[in-house]
Amino acid sequence: MPLPADRPLGVALVGYAFMGRAHSQAWRTVGAAFDGPPVARKVLVGRDEEAVGEAAARLGWEEHATDWRAVLEREDVDVVDVCTPGHLHAEIAIAALEAGKHVLCEKPLANDTASAERMVAAAEAARARGQVAALGHTYRRVPALAHARDLVAQGRLGEIRQVRASYLQDWLVDEQAPMSWRLRAETAGSGALGDIGSHAIDQVQFLTGQRVSAVRGRLATMVPERPGADGPEQVTVDDAAWATLELDGGAIASVEASRMATGRKNALTLELYGTRGALRFDLESLDELWFLDTTVPVTEQGFSRILVTEPEHPYLEGWWPQGHILGWENAFTNQAHDLLAAIAGGEAYAPDFADGLALQRVLDAVIASDADGGRTVTL
Amino acid sequence: MPLPADRPLGVALVGYAFMGRAHSQAWRTVGAAFDGPPVARKVLVGRDEEAVGEAAARLGWEEHATDWRAVLEREDVDVVDVCTPGHLHAEIAIAALEAGKHVLCEKPLANDTASAERMVAAAEAARARGQVAALGHTYRRVPALAHARDLVAQGRLGEIRQVRASYLQDWLVDEQAPMSWRLRAETAGSGALGDIGSHAIDQVQFLTGQRVSAVRGRLATMVPERPGADGPEQVTVDDAAWATLELDGGAIASVEASRMATGRKNALTLELYGTRGALRFDLESLDELWFLDTTVPVTEQGFSRILVTEPEHPYLEGWWPQGHILGWENAFTNQAHDLLAAIAGGEAYAPDFADGLALQRVLDAVIASDADGGRTVTL
Amino acid sequence: MPLPADRPLGVALVGYAFMGRAHSQAWRTVGAAFDGPPVARKVLVGRDEEAVGEAAARLGWEEHATDWRAVLEREDVDVVDVCTPGHLHAEIAIAALEAGKHVLCEKPLANDTASAERMVAAAEAARARGQVAALGHTYRRVPALAHARDLVAQGRLGEIRQVRASYLQDWLVDEQAPMSWRLRAETAGSGALGDIGSHAIDQVQFLTGQRVSAVRGRLATMVPERPGADGPEQVTVDDAAWATLELDGGAIASVEASRMATGRKNALTLELYGTRGALRFDLESLDELWFLDTTVPVTEQGFSRILVTEPEHPYLEGWWPQGHILGWENAFTNQAHDLLAAIAGGEAYAPDFADGLALQRVLDAVIASDADGGRTVTL
Amino acid sequence: MPLPADRPLGVALVGYAFMGRAHSQAWRTVGAAFDGPPVARKVLVGRDEEAVGEAAARLGWEEHATDWRAVLEREDVDVVDVCTPGHLHAEIAIAALEAGKHVLCEKPLANDTASAERMVAAAEAARARGQVAALGHTYRRVPALAHARDLVAQGRLGEIRQVRASYLQDWLVDEQAPMSWRLRAETAGSGALGDIGSHAIDQVQFLTGQRVSAVRGRLATMVPERPGADGPEQVTVDDAAWATLELDGGAIASVEASRMATGRKNALTLELYGTRGALRFDLESLDELWFLDTTVPVTEQGFSRILVTEPEHPYLEGWWPQGHILGWENAFTNQAHDLLAAIAGGEAYAPDFADGLALQRVLDAVIASDADGGRTVTL
Structure with missing residues (x-):
């Protein structure tokens, strides 16, 4: 799954609480800190229209949205970054992978093993298509x-x-x-x-x-x-x-x-x-x-x-x-960098969903x- | 000198080496981290057309320029951030103040006392017009x-x-x-x-x-x-x-x-x-x-x-x-926040040019x- | 069991390896560091006549002996300090208590629970006679x-x-x-x-x-x-x-x-x-x-x-x-001081043999x- | 000046305040800690008869005395350890050296340079006779x-x-x-x-x-x-x-x-x-x-x-x-050991009086x- 030829890699972030803030900082910073493919912070996704709109403006996203399923259909979105509470990880991540997106999923992979197993299966299938499914154990990037x-x-x-x-x-x-x-x-x-x-x-x-x-x-x-x-x-x-x-x-x-x-x-x-x-x-x-x-x-x-x-x-x-x-936040930027490198190079990224399971x-x-x-x- | 009513505060940054990188990170981050007036990273200024163009793209500036005097004439630029080598501080900062801009000048204020004294005089005159002239002893913001x-x-x-x-x-x-x-x-x-x-x-x-x-x-x-x-x-x-x-x-x-x-x-x-x-x-x-x-x-x-x-x-x-x-870099964001607050509130900012002298x-x-x-x- | 009226409290030490050296230092030093009853380092006991003789000279004991049972019969010995390997603790400590001596026993109390139980029984009987049976968990005196x-x-x-x-x-x-x-x-x-x-x-x-x-x-x-x-x-x-x-x-x-x-x-x-x-x-x-x-x-x-x-x-x-x-050694002197205070004051000493059990x-x-x-x- | 053939090296200590206590601990301990010539703690010297008597008993000296000049005449005293206030160092140390004794003098060597110069001269003369004149900058022995x-x-x-x-x-x-x-x-x-x-x-x-x-x-x-x-x-x-x-x-x-x-x-x-x-x-x-x-x-x-x-x-x-x-005190024992080695071996000891000057x-x-x-x- 090669990089888009004519545009930056588009990122959608789902969630804008503590982890969403940290990931926003990473996506905002990675291009200045590291070489790698250009990135566009396309859309921030949340349930509350007003709150997610304010967050998108503040955290530097081009747009905001409340329907993550609709976001998965966008062609200008290549990476879906899942920062929701854990019990929503499986549904969003699997759908994103099935929609052909690269996925970065915050830890824990899921709240239960059955969900985690389905996520691993989806990731394996996606990997065969050249997609990356990454798990956010960010401390590995300290x-x-x-x-x-x-x-x-x-x-x-x-x-x-x-x-x-x-x-x-x-x-x-x-x-x-x-x-x-x-x-x-x-x-x-x-x-x-x-x-x-x-x-x-x-x-x-x-x-x-x-x-x-x-x-x-x-x-x-x-x-x-x-x-x-x-x-x-x-x-x-x-x-x-x-x-x-x-x-x-x-x-x-x-x-x-x-x-x-x-x-x-x-x-x-x-x-x-x-x-x-x-x-x-x-x-x-640290x-x-x-x-x-x-x-x-x-x-x-x-x-x-x-x-x-x-x-x-x-x-x-x-x-x-x-x-x-x-500081603590820099590890998130390092993580974004490694994820971009894996996407660009077609390499494996660790930890992956199987590690999470x-x-x-x-x-x-x-x-x-x-x-x-x-x-x-x-x- | 009230904030612009209908647009974000425009910032021009002169210099894109080590300090320019750190200041860029601060301007890029301050709006997400803190409440305060909105900021637009308008233009990055340097002598080498190609290099400054690349730096502007990488560091997230809307435009780049090689003629800092021309930049001072822009109406959409409200703040001039001087990150050049020290022997250029006086000329640029004084001109920026005289052009009605707020100025953040990296330390040292100047390489010689005579230049520093002229800068203080310019800052005093500007302060009477509601402008802020700030000195970048950033460690005060750790x-x-x-x-x-x-x-x-x-x-x-x-x-x-x-x-x-x-x-x-x-x-x-x-x-x-x-x-x-x-x-x-x-x-x-x-x-x-x-x-x-x-x-x-x-x-x-x-x-x-x-x-x-x-x-x-x-x-x-x-x-x-x-x-x-x-x-x-x-x-x-x-x-x-x-x-x-x-x-x-x-x-x-x-x-x-x-x-x-x-x-x-x-x-x-x-x-x-x-x-x-x-x-x-x-x-x-730290x-x-x-x-x-x-x-x-x-x-x-x-x-x-x-x-x-x-x-x-x-x-x-x-x-x-x-x-x-x-980390070390966060102090620069804190500094940008304090500077914006001083501009918005019409308050004094310390350290100022007199402190530098x-x-x-x-x-x-x-x-x-x-x-x-x-x-x-x-x- | 009052202190001897006309002479210092006599101490016998059994063992002169690592712990024997540390205890010797304590007995040598306690009178200079702390107020308390005067102490005489009467006899160092060991199995090897020549080695224990050399050790006694070096470590500052008046005499040396190879038969600990004979030492227990001496009237000028009031305290028996047991620094042998653990499997000998029970026999020596019990005999010393039965001979009317105060006992300081290095940890562990014993290598097996049955021995430890017999030691506790002997200590309880001795306590009724005004004797102290102390266990050497010296770190409590750091x-x-x-x-x-x-x-x-x-x-x-x-x-x-x-x-x-x-x-x-x-x-x-x-x-x-x-x-x-x-x-x-x-x-x-x-x-x-x-x-x-x-x-x-x-x-x-x-x-x-x-x-x-x-x-x-x-x-x-x-x-x-x-x-x-x-x-x-x-x-x-x-x-x-x-x-x-x-x-x-x-x-x-x-x-x-x-x-x-x-x-x-x-x-x-x-x-x-x-x-x-x-x-x-x-x-x-420490x-x-x-x-x-x-x-x-x-x-x-x-x-x-x-x-x-x-x-x-x-x-x-x-x-x-x-x-x-x-340093590490001072805790042993502190321990000797507390033991002497307990003997002089007729007070309980902790840890005792029951703590060891x-x-x-x-x-x-x-x-x-x-x-x-x-x-x-x-x- | 060979070691005495038939008896331990006799030490006299002048002073029994803080430094006197620390030096007493060193002389009491050195023989147990290190190999070296045997030492006898012969006499503790002070001005107040009652107080020095009590100190001698507590700190483990055989005798006490109030007239340091008389002590210098004793044949069983080989080493004079000077722990008085600084203004008395010169008089005692010079007299001791002239009486043929080895001297350990606490720092400072003297309160004034003229006294220090006389001490150095006395030490040089004594050194020619095989005597050691040592200065107590004990931290060198940490x-x-x-x-x-x-x-x-x-x-x-x-x-x-x-x-x-x-x-x-x-x-x-x-x-x-x-x-x-x-x-x-x-x-x-x-x-x-x-x-x-x-x-x-x-x-x-x-x-x-x-x-x-x-x-x-x-x-x-x-x-x-x-x-x-x-x-x-x-x-x-x-x-x-x-x-x-x-x-x-x-x-x-x-x-x-x-x-x-x-x-x-x-x-x-x-x-x-x-x-x-x-x-x-x-x-x-330390x-x-x-x-x-x-x-x-x-x-x-x-x-x-x-x-x-x-x-x-x-x-x-x-x-x-x-x-x-x-701990801190062990350095004093190390110092005593080095001093004894210098005396026994006829070697130079550092720091000496010239170092003090x-x-x-x-x-x-x-x-x-x-x-x-x-x-x-x-x-």
Whole structure:
């Protein structure tokens, strides 16, 4: 599916909340930061005519629309970027793929495994037609994490044996924080596990290049009831989750996710321990990668704070001189760049929908293990 | 000078190198991030027709031009953003002000004091006509530094007695790094002192709210000769500079700037010590502000790592949820926002050209002190 | 059991390896650092006549002996400090208590629960006679951890919900590291779990003031075979261990222990998250306690690095002025001081043998859970 | 001057305040930590009979005395350790040397240059007789700093160009902190400069192996009057001091010392920037050395946190396993060990009295420069 010859690649974005804002910033910026095919921000799609109109003006989209199905019929739209709540992903993404569009779908792929399986099937069919179906685990495009993956792939850590991952936030510490759709199983699927634990698990697999083969899990709901619109309401998802993961390359990973970790704002932390070296990372300091190399003299060994802002580091050619740090949002621009490159080059893009489905199965296994008192569930 | 009634505020940007890229990103983003008057990126100006045309397309400007004087005559241009090398600032900024435009001028204001004085005069005349003349000491718009200034202004540090400031880079460590205009006195004015030491001194004055009243200074050129186009050439500016500053509020500040600080990439570090508290900051971790409050029990005192990403922090309403860190570039968007607010509200903008002139006089005093063996020079 | 009227309290130390050296340093130093009853280092006991003689001279003991039973009969010995390998603890400690001596027993209390139960019985009988039976979980006497416990006890963290504990070392990363008694189940009981995981679990209970009520656990042996004296030998203990602990106050703790965490030398890390505040600690920086207080304005919240060296901090009256940091060894002197105070004052000392038994039962439960595929084991 | 054949080396310590306590700990510990000649703590000397008697008992000295001259006549005293206030150093140290004793003299060598010169003459004469005259700049024996010096000496930093040193404390922040002898020029010589700035300057010379050849200085007294016994009294020494130092190897160092740096407790910080690498250190985390090596690939460069606790690190053979951190006091034991080795081996000990005199001259030059408005003073 070659690039359009006579016009820029047209993008439609569905959704304009937090993720929609971040993706808008990426599409607005990618052409200035990176070489690649030209892009037109054609249309922003939402349900509320007035609100989506205002958002389109503010976020820099040429048009707005309320009927995403109609948008899929437009010939000047080549890419559909799905930033809706999770339970709408499957319907929109599948329709977009069937309409011949490239798709970028925010994580989670879907709220349930059946939907995810249908999405994978649609993506496979689309891939045969030259379309790209990409999953938005954007943190893979944080330069420090991309660099970490490269170091692992180059063997700088040797064989990885132990991984520690956590994602700690604190926005539910207050017992009076109100009930919301994120705290109900029927709308959110799961709680901390699916929302942020999923990022941690995706990174474990991304960084090690290994797949989860078995899990043991535990979930907890620390504040079981919160103020709802009509009085106290039951929280039906987890506030915190723990798991140990066996990886098919032999490593063992621990994962902990929490929305109750007072004072930790957005702390996705990762530690990899291998036979030749080790790595540490914290998303709250996302330009830093800490690397320990056991091949230097023992008297000089220590974790090095690599400021991942050198021109030689991943994605840095698009940004600023060394030492000028990047923020959270830049990873979205990097993601847009990689997606455009995959579309232009006809290459595979990772993570794809199958990766999303595999991750969903790991999350399901954690939940199943917890339901069975913590026993091992094999994938 | 009211906002145009029927169209967005038109911006012309002169220059498209490093600073031009950063300013373009700011103008491209400000409307999505913040409320404020709508902006049109009308025209990018440069000397090389082809290059400026390509840059305009890439950086998202409607048009490009090579004759900045002609641009000043356009009625749809309201703001002129000057990102040229320093020796061109005076001519363009003064002409733009005289043409009735608002001006944002990158630092340094000028390479020499006489030019700076003419710019101040032009700015004063323009201010009487309702125009804004702003100086681009962008680091004042880093949220952590704006927050630091607020804490000082609120008296959380008490009376400030001692300040330590440094700006450390390492891009000249290699003796074979080639000669350039930045290393010649006639084009660059000074070296590390003017280029980065100026940021440190601006912050000292900004954060404390005090003005430099006397200085002692030292300059050094550690690698006196570098490879030029025609063989070895003399470096005629400083590689590193040191100063102690007396402030009119009674504090004493030390300042150190260097391009020879191996491994320090962009380390603008600031420490303020007052009778009630203290602050620390490092631009390489620009979302963090370290605050010590002596009014808490002594057993609980320590420098607190404040992650300056809460909605209540300066500028954060424009950005992402707590814990989602910002990068270097966001400060430019914050700057554009403040400039638009000043234009829309008819308010004063700081720093202005007079601040730039005052800073230039401090730099001159450091150089004069060094020339006199280090003796005190009073301002 | 009053203090001897006419002579210093006599101490006998059994064992002179790593722990014996550390305890010798404590007994040598305690009188200079703290007020308390005078102490005489009477006799060092070991099996090898020549070696124990040399050690006694070097470590500053008046005499040496090879028969610990004979030492128990000495009237000038009031305290017996047991620093032997774990499998000898029960016999010596029980005999010493029955001989009317105060006992300090290094952790672990014993290698098996039956021995531990007999020790507790002996300690209870001795306590009725005014004797002290103390367990050497020395890290409770690290000033930062004692201060952490105080902050929790004062309610500065509110209700604690989530705890993260790990103890990471790396001395088994090398696959060629030789077989030793520590790697055989019959001599060591367990591996990383019992050796260092036990410290982490003790701290979880000490800091929160809560007891473990249920556990889920996992163990792994990453290098199953190592070079022995007669060729490759099976490693029969864990290299790494993971657990989640339910505490009787409602909190949940995760614990991870490893000897395979490349680059982590002695990293006992602790994180406590409560409704009002949070704490963080790392034994590799043992003078620092990181405290976050949610009752300060949100714009000023952050983890504060408290340097626990103020005169008002626990144990600091015995040491140096503020900012003069303490090392690992000082905790042993603090422990000796507390033990002497308990003996002199007739007060209870914590942790005691019953604490050691309770901890052993937690470790057993972790092992049992792992053996059952990870399912919950209730205590 | 060979070691005594039939008895341990006898030590007399003069002074039992802060430094006397630290030196006592060193003499008490050195034999257990390190191999070396046996030592007897013979006598503690002070002016107040009762107080010195109590101190001797507490700190573990065999006897006490009030007449230091009489102690010098004792044949069983081989080493005299001078921990009195600075104005008494010269008289005692010279007499001890003339009496044939080895001498360890705390810093500063003397309060005035004339006394220091006489001490150097006495030390030279004594050296010809095989005696050691050592100066107590103990921080040279902090393992991380000794390791830093080794790395520099091995060329791991290349040619050093720029050094940054500071020593920041905060015990005079409170304006009501009372007057004391340390704040009067006649008793203390100088203030922050001589007390702590001297440590920073000693480290600059120690670490670089270069000597100060010229200085520019500034002094300030921020709180000029403090409560004295009879009402307000003038502070006649500096609260803070700044200097830039030219070194004879071509490097330039900045030095800042302060007793007004709110929240900094004992922050001797050092940064060395060379053509091949860089080092950073902070005495508040004294087991850590941060090393940056520019010879590794640029994508892996960063400051490495070396935990200086490996057996291969300086002095660590005397202490605990890797990761078991040392405190401030251990450096005194290391110093005693080095002194004993010098005595036993007939080797030179550094720093010696001549080093103390040279340092005093640097301090004098800083003061002279300040008095001359900051101008360069050449040494």
